[in-house]
Amino acid sequence: xxxxxxxxxxxxxxxxxxxxxxxxxxxxxxxxxxxxxxxxxxxxxxxxxxxxxxxxxxxxxxxxxxxxxxxxxxxxxxxxxxxxxxxxxxxxxxxxxxxxxxxxxxxxxxxxxxxxxxxxxxxxxxxxxxxxxxxxxxxxxxxxxxxxxxxxxxxxxxxxxxxxxxxxxxxxxxxxxxxxxxxxxxxxxxxxxxxxxxxxxxxxxxxxxxxxxxxxxxxxxxxxxxxxxxxxxxxxxxxxxxxxxxxxxxxxxxxxxxxxxxxxxxxxxx
Amino acid sequence: xxxxxxxxxxxxxxxxxxxxxxxxxxxxxxxxxxxxxxxxxxxxxxxxxxxxxxxxxxxxxxxxxxxxxxxxxxxxxxxxxxxxxxxxxxxxxxxxxxxxxxxxxxxxxxxxxxxxxxxxxxxxxxxxxxxxxxxxxxxxxxxxxxxxxxxxxxxxxxxxxxxxxxxxxxxxxxxxxxxxxxxxxxxxxxxxxxxxxxxxxxxxxxxxxxxxxxxxxxxxxxxxxxxxxxxxxxxxxxxxxxxxxxxxxxxxxxxxxxxxxxxxxxxxxxxxxxxxxxxxxxxxxxxxxxxxxxxxxxxxxxxxxxxxxxxxxxxxxxxxxxxxxxxxxxxxxxxxxxxxxxxxxxxxxxxxxxxxxxxxxxxxxxxxxxxxxxxxxxxxxxxxxxxxxxxxxxxxxxxxxxxxxx
Ligand SMILES: C[S@@+](CC[C@H](N)C(=O)[O-])C[C@H]1O[C@@H](n2cnc3c(N)ncnc32)[C@H](O)[C@@H]1O
Numbered sequence: 301x302x303x304x305x306x307x308x309x310x311x312x313x314x315x316x317x318x319x320x321x322x323x324x325x326x327x328x329x330x331x332x333x334x335x336x337x338x339x340x341x342x343x344x345x346x347x348x349x350x351x352x353x354x355x356x357x358x359x360x361x362x363x364x365x366x367x368x369x370x371x372x373x374x375x376x377x378x379x380x381x382x383x384x385x386x387x388x389x390x391x392x393x394x395x396x397x398x399x400x401x402x403x404x405x406x407x408x409x410x411x412x413x414x415x416x417x418x419x420x421x422x423x424x425x426x427x428x429x430x431x432x433x434x435x436x437x438x439x440x441x442x443x444x445x446x447x448x449x450x451x452x453x454x455x456x457x458x459x460x461x462x463x464x465x466x467x468x469x470x471x472x473x474x475x476x477x478x479x480x481x482x483x484x485x486x487x488x489x490x491x492x493x494x495x496x497x498x499x500x501x502x503x504x505x506x507x508x509x510x511x512x513x514x515x516x517x518x519x520x521x522x523x524x525x526x527x528x529x530x531x532x533x534x535x536x537x538x539x540x541x542x543x544x545x546x547x548x549x550x551x552x553x554x555x556x557x558x559x560x561x562x563x564x565x566x567x568x569x570x
Numbered sequence: 571x572x573x574x575x576x577x578x579x580x581x582x583x584x585x586x587x588x589x590x591x592x593x594x595x596x597x598x599x600x601x602x603x604x605x606x607x608x609x610x611x612x613x614x615x616x617x618x619x620x621x622x623x624x625x626x627x628x629x630x631x632x633x634x635x636x637x638x639x640x641x642x643x644x645x646x647x648x649x650x651x652x653x654x655x656x657x658x659x660x661x662x663x664x665x666x667x668x669x670x671x672x673x674x675x676x677x678x679x680x681x682x683x684x685x686x687x688x689x690x691x692x693x694x695x696x697x698x699x700x701x702x703x704x705x706x707x708x709x710x711x712x713x714x715x716x717x718x719x720x721x722x723x724x725x726x727x728x729x730x731x732x733x734x735x736x737x738x739x740x741x742x743x744x745x746x747x748x749x750x751x752x753x754x755x756x757x758x759x760x761x762x763x764x765x766x767x768x769x770x771x772x773x774x775x776x777x778x779x780x781x782x783x784x785x786x787x788x789x790x791x792x793x794x795x796x797x798x799x800x801x802x803x804x805x806x807x808x809x810x811x812x813x814x815x816x817x818x819x820x821x822x823x824x825x826x827x828x829x830x831x832x833x834x835x836x837x838x839x840x841x842x843x844x845x846x847x848x849x850x851x852x853x854x855x856x857x858x859x860x861x862x863x864x865x866x867x868x869x870x871x872x873x874x875x876x877x878x879x880x881x882x883x884x885x886x887x888x889x890x891x892x893x894x895x896x897x898x899x900x901x902x903x904x905x906x907x908x909x910x911x912x913x914x915x916x917x918x919x920x921x922x923x924x925x926x927x928x929x930x931x932x933x934x935x936x937x938x939x940x941x942x943x944x945x946x947x948x949x950x951x952x953x954x955x956x957x958x959x960x961x962x963x964x965x966x967x968x969x970x971x972x973x974x975x976x
Contacts (some may be wrong), residue, residue: 313718320714327607329710350607357609382714385651386609408725413717497773515833550612556604 316514319381319410325353330382330413337500338514345506346499348558353459355543355559356490360458361391362547363488363566367454368395372486374453376443378431379405380479383417388456389424389496399423400446404437406430431460434466434476452484452569461529462492464521474529478569487533487567490519491526496542497561526563533567540565587676594664594672601660608651615914618732622646626665626695627673630687637694644698662692722951743758746822746843749829752799752836754779763969766845768814778856779839784811784819798828801836809846821847862934865913866920874935874943881947891955893944895962900940919966926961929954 316338324339327350331339343349364375373396377388379498380403401424405411412425425442428479447453449541453484455477464470478487497504511518527540536547542560544552583589599616609693610618622643629639646659665688674684674877740747750756756775764771780795788808797803805827812820822843829838861873869877897919905914905940923934923942931948944962946954 317715325607326609327651329707330714332714353616354607354609361609361614364612385649407717408721409714412578412724416713416717416720465810539797554612 313409317407317409318511318514318516319405319407322353322459323382323384325350326357326384328382328384330384338510342507342510345503345510346497347560348498348561349507351556351558352543352561355460355555356564357386359490359543359546359564360388360456360488361386362549363456363486363564364388364391364454365395366547366566367486367488367492368392368399370486372452372454372484373399374447374451375399375401375456376404376437376447376453376477377456378437379400379457380405380406380410380414380426382410383414384492387417389418389421390481393423401425402427402442402446404429404438411532430472431457431464431470434480436475438477438480446448449480449482451482452486453481454486454488455481456488457529458488458490459492461489462521463516465517465519471528471531475532478532481569483569485569487530487569488567489526489529490543490564491529491562492520493522493526494520495523495561495563498557511551523563526565530565533569535565535567587673590672590675591623591627594618594668595619597668598623598661598664600655601664602652603674605654605656606650606652607658610650614935618650626669626691629691630669630673630684631677631679632976635687635690637690640691640694641698641701644695644700647699647704648702653703653706658696662696665692665695692780710790746841746845748774748841748843750779750839750841752839754799757838763843766820766843767812768816770815773815779841782812786811798826798839799836801828804828819847819858820845821850863920866917866936868920868924868942869933869935871935871937874933874937877933877945877947881945889948891946891958893955893959893962895944896940897940922965923962926965932958 313332314334316335317529319337320335321342323330324336325343339349346352367373367375373392375388375392380388383403388403389399389401392401403414403418403424403426405414405426406429407557408428411426411428418424418426423446425446427437427440427442429436429440431437438449443449457474461470461474464473474487477483494501494504508518523540527535530540538547540563543562544555544559546564546566595616599612599619603612603615606615608615608618625639625643629636632639644658647661652658652661669691670681670684670688674681674688677684679687728874737922740758740760743760743762744758747760748756748763749758750962755778759771759774764774780792783792787810791808791810794803794806794808798806805825807823807825810822810824812822814820823846824844825842827842828836829840831837861870861876862868863870878890878892897915900912900915903915919942920934920936923944926944927934929946929948931946931954933945933947935943935945937943943959946958948954
């Protein structure tokens with residue numbers, strides 16, 4: 301009996317949600333005033349937050365296309381958030397219409413919305429599960445229906461691992477997921493960090509405080525700590541780099557200074 | 571929405587119309603990319619803008635003149651997540667300054683006509699953009715509200731399922747289960763618990779947990795309780811007695827766990843109780859049988875040696891006294907008058923000996939046969955034992971009724 305039956309469920313739209321705040325940064329309207337208020341507060345400390353998110357989304361597009369170009373056409377996107385312009389299944393399908401995608405999020409509203417968007421879609425589905433419990437994801441009916449784990453899968457942990465605190469054992473979770481995947485699988489990852497932010501750590505810390513206040517602490521990790529997530533894989537070129545620097549398809553100099561906050565990388569399981 | 575990943579269109583001849591159109595797109599893209607929220611890369615974004623620019627170009631020259639295509643161009647900006655109104659302002663600025671300049675050269679329309687058309691195209695773009703943005707905002711707001719609702723009802727269904735599973739466990743459990751808040755108000759008890767306490771739910775529910783004190787409570791019980799309700803302890807397990815409604819004692823193995831809410835804040839305490847009263851009684855009886863003589867009811871040699879050992883324990887410098895006695899000629903009585911007479915004599919002697927035991931540190935035991943022993947422990951062991959011995963001799967001086975024949 302983990303949760304007493306009389307405890308309220310985790311749906312309280314009077315509390316800001318990470319996924320709806322993220323939608324707001326990306327210019328979407330899948331959000332409520334509480335979400336916008338928290339997001340605006342976070343932007344007071346870091347006005348360039350939307351640019352970070354945009355760079356994150358753009359990296360994800362390039363990484364998904366890279367995966368398809370290398371014949372990895374199955375995607376497990378954990379912490380997928382609210383579907384919006386440039387979803388993984390859309391990007392993947394422009395390159396290979398047969399691509400399959402399983403989205404995973406623990407935010408019930410994001411999951412309900414994904415379910416609505418994916419209704420009737422044969423090649424994509426969403427699972428309500430927590431990254432901290434990889435078995436719930438790996439043994440879900442959606443994963444067994446859509447993904448062939450004997451063949452390589454691209455595991456997307458994009459802008460989600462920084463929501464796991466050390467006591468949530470994020471490294472163990474990633475290892476457990478990778479262990480279940482076939483050789484040749486890819487780990488696609490971005491992670492927040494104080495490294496690269498064009499602000500003092502103190503000022504950037506204000507944003508971290510906003511997330512702490514909404515009980516979704518943002519854990520900034522160093523480049524070295526983020527590299528450890530790739531244990532058991534080989535980082536492909538150019539390694540762990542600021543997001544715009546990962547296989548760019550336009551001049552990196554033109555990017556907004558904020559876009560260089562945090563890290564992105566893709567590892568290939570041997 | 572599909573996004574072409576390869577630039578489309580024919581080969582652009584240097585400074586030909588196609589080349590000029592592309593240069594217009596580059597200027598446009600540069601101007602608005604920084605204020606978009608699109609996840610398209612710059613290169614992709616330019617590819618996305620190219621057909622929009624082409625539409626504007628065609629509209630500029632079309633006969634008859636029609637602004638509808640420009641409205642669609644405005645809407646297409648919204649579709650690519652150029653939702654920041656600044657993206658519209660900058661787009662209009664670019665169209666105003668560069669559309670005629672880059673795309674108006676090969677036209678046979680007079681320059682004024684081109685300028686006028688360009689202005690009207692801008693109005694149409696703005697209208698299309700505003701409409702699309704309003705539509706999109708409305709649609710997304712509706713969609714997210716619907717999702718929140720359906721998430722909630724899904725959670726309610728799940729909650730209901732958990733609740734009924736929980737109910738089944740709660741009601742059917744062979745152990746007592748009780749739930750109280752952190753102030754000790756009892757919120758729920760199951761049937762088993764009610765039965766353990768004598769069958770009435772009322773008295774159980776109306777009492778605060780902190781009132782369930784019993785004189786035999788272990789020394790730590792209430793300290794553990796305080797730690798738990800303060801949130802400093804997740805659970806504890808103790809043996810604890812309670813008074814039932816009728817004053818009898820209920821012994822339990824009690825496990826109390828702290829329940830936290832979704833955010834991890836302490837919220838309830840959950841008590842699981844196993845009724846150990848009977849087991850305890852049985853245990854006490856077995857212990858009694860193992861340490862007492864069945865015939866006379868006196869402590870037997872096991873208990874005697876236990877006490878003696880305790881008295882002799884190192885560090886315990888208390889003194890003790892011993893007085894050993896057996897019955898002269900008991901064997902003759904046994905042999906001549908039979909075992910039952912012998913037994914009756916032993917019981918009577920035992921009773922008399924027991925009556926001599928008055929102090930807390932005094933004990934009389936039957937070691938076996940007709941051998942008895944008196945033990946005194948305590949500060950003045952030696953003196954006490956002499957007194958006890960005197961009392962015993964006096965008690966045994968009167969002739970015994972069971973052996974009156976003797
Ligand atoms: C910043 S969004 C990232 C969305 C998407 N991956 C992207 O990069 O565009 C983070 C998402 O991770 C989800 N998330 C956070 N912690 C999670 C966890 N422990 N398990 C599953 N999802 C989680 C949030 O609900 C949110 O939707």
